[in-house]
Amino acid sequence: MALPSARPAAGARSRRVWLRMFLTGALLWGLAVVVTFVTGNPNLVPTVVLLGSFLVPVTFVAWAFGRRRSGEVTSELLFSTFVAGGVLGVLAASLLESYLLHPSAWLFAGVGLIEEAVKLAVLAVLTRHLRVKFATDGLVLGAAVGFGFAAFESAGYAFTALFTERGLSLMDLVQTELLRGVLAPVGHGLWTAILGGVLFSASDHRHFALTLRLLLSYLGVALLHALWDAMHGIALVLTLLLTGTPWQYVQLEQGYQPQPTALQADVFTLLSWGGLALVSVIGVGWLLAVRARARRGERPPTVLWRIPAR
Template sequence: MPGHPGAREACDMITRPDVEKSTTAATRHVWAPRWWLVFPIGLVLWVATVADTFYTNNLILLPTVVLLGSFLVPVTAVVWYLDHDPSPELSPRRIVSAFIFSGVLGALAASVLEFWLVFGPGLFGTLKVGFIEELVKGVLVVLFALGIRSYTTRDGMVLGATVGFGFAALESSGYALASLFVVQGNQLFLSLPSVVLNELVRGLLAPFGHGLWTAILGGVIFHAARNGRLRPTLAILITYVGVSLLHAAFDFFGGIVGYIVISVIGIAPLVYIWLREDRGLPFRRAAHRIQGA
């Protein structure tokens, strides 16, 4: 009843800031389980599945091996972010949606464009793959940024990394399945060791590949925003070319040494951009100086 004292007290409690904060904290806790539990539990499950598959030769377990191995590191990275006080502009719903849909949409778009534009292996083909996939992920960053009111460099890096992780997870799954089939002479064999090796290499390097490159590009895209709107700039174009070249070099050179060298080269600008960010505040310092002059 409206006039009942208990009802009035209940309404006051609902509108109290401390109650709202506790509700928000509880919701955040539900969305973000401890990340350090996600990785070891997933790793144990993946190792157990691999061992079971080797022991029983049960091909039905192969999808589990592929999916666990491909998604373990990307999902852990996303949960880590959700577990560390996420930005109010990047809600859990936006992050999870970006992770899932960017993987599917990115893989579909990149596949069609590469089918049209890439005509063979080699350096030139690898370069085109790098430019195509980074363009697709950059467009997805912009799409999933729709509705954000205040753009910060760090938010752009987080959203970019999320898009990159979603793309990497599905791409790694595809490479793992492709590596399953080994041709020797005129015979086709199924090679589980090739799948496991592919999962180990691509799964562990996920943060230093697609996640890293798209994080850099996303940070620069958000950094260029003015008056609450994204805008094209020369810095975005230069960054896009740079991460595309890193992507192409990563694919072209291959091998553990090549992967490590390219990853280290990519980490340097990532760390620089992250540390350069002014504590997560929007980059409008030049405008403030003009107003205060």
Template sequence: MTTYPSPSGGRRKAPTTDRSWLVVFFVGLALWGLTVVVTFATGNANLLPTLVLLGSFLVPVTFVTWSYDRLGGGSALTPRRILTAFLVGGTLGVLGASVLESYFLHPSVWMYVGVGLIEEGVKLAALWLMALRLTNYTRRDGMVLGAAVGFGFAALESSGYALTALVTVKGLSLTDLVQTEILRGLLAPFGHGLWTAILGAVLFSTAARGGRPRLTPVLLGSYLGVAVLHSLWDSMHGIAIALALKLTGSDWQWRLIDTGYLPQLTQSQANLILVFQIAGWVVISAAAILWLRGLVRSPKVSVPASAGAVAPAQH
């Protein structure tokens, strides 16, 4: 495998088609599946933390490994910094979001907008902290470090959702826990990790031009754009219900809505809501992927962090 000197004096591998992420995924998936089987078979509550952690961290860790394997020569990122971004950055993001949302958000039609602004803001702040004192900044490094923070946030958040699903009014439900982890795992690549990777690319682009991370109109606009995508994602179920009832709602259903109650849906309406929700998620994911793809293909700028000068574009 070809290696290149890194800014920190070590050796860094070139971009590669290494398949270590596949090993991480399939070994992790096998361990999670075995844990599911043993937990159902024995009813051992001591296995619940293992089940939750394996299911919640499997996909995020896989994608962070995949991202790291594609870093090239000249990267300032080390495994230690990426691991720190995943664990520390993700934890700081979750804690910051929890505090701010508890103080500033209340049930309303605008709540999802607030969630998007807060969660993307705290992840950007955590990413900014993780990016300090780097020897140089490149857009690719920003994507990888941003993905690490975002996927760390997603893994911890999924753990919370899994535990919440476990506890029901009828007692502990392993079925609900497993279903929640499967759904969260399938959706994980298109959420927090992707959105924070976009912010990382923009943040590091501005840092490359100025020698250090800084707030610019482009970064602020990107933050607002990612927050909108986040808000639409979270609110897509409600949007799907509104669209389905708009198209198929009957008079008695609208009368219940006017009095503040959500009417019972027919099976065809429930199916239509699911179709609208999935279609909305697909559109949002496609927009984010195309956005990130455009950043990957744009001209690259990189300068040492201490230089403070504009480097020539490298193609």
């Protein structure tokens, strides 16, 4: 009589692996930060950077892994999509952005289009040999590629934040990792999960296909990405339009940066974080819609071009 009750308990424990991973990783990261502060040992900085950058992405990938549909989505495949997808995505995006983008009003739109295209292409290449392609698995594998991209990108931002005009700043590094860790679930992982679900649903369960829905989803996700990156500038412009004074406009025309008032600082903070929250809500709602459609099943899509499996 003990065996039937033991199985559900074991299943519940396996489903909570992601929580144990997060708590253990957070404790280790906190210890690494404290010891680095106390000792001032620069050799510990890579430990702080890696733990802080990978903790949230790895946790969410582990959580998503428990929600896969097919047994073909193995831990080895998930690991390869996370690491290879993240590294290849970061390298390809960096190359393309360096050669194709220049400072302009459309800079963030270009970043969104390039990075989402790169992640989608990497996902399609790494998973093209799956014998059966379920949309639910596309969500999981898309999230793995996106979170891998986010982890390596966050490590770069954290490392850069370490170097300041005052010298090495562990506090700036920690603040950067905390901020990016909080925002990670509604960034790259979310956007590529959406594209993964649409990509896998736009197939005949064996071959990927370019469909109108996939194209529109790619453009929509790239737009969310661009709005996310540009939110600081958008909030700044809206703050000046709503609360700007004549003397501030004069200073801007003369090439000076006007000192913001206390009210403007509050309005800017509200608009900036409110905009990020709005983009996040849209992204999460879109992901839930893709997930619901994947579970219901759908009619065969109108194929524009079939991508060969080999």
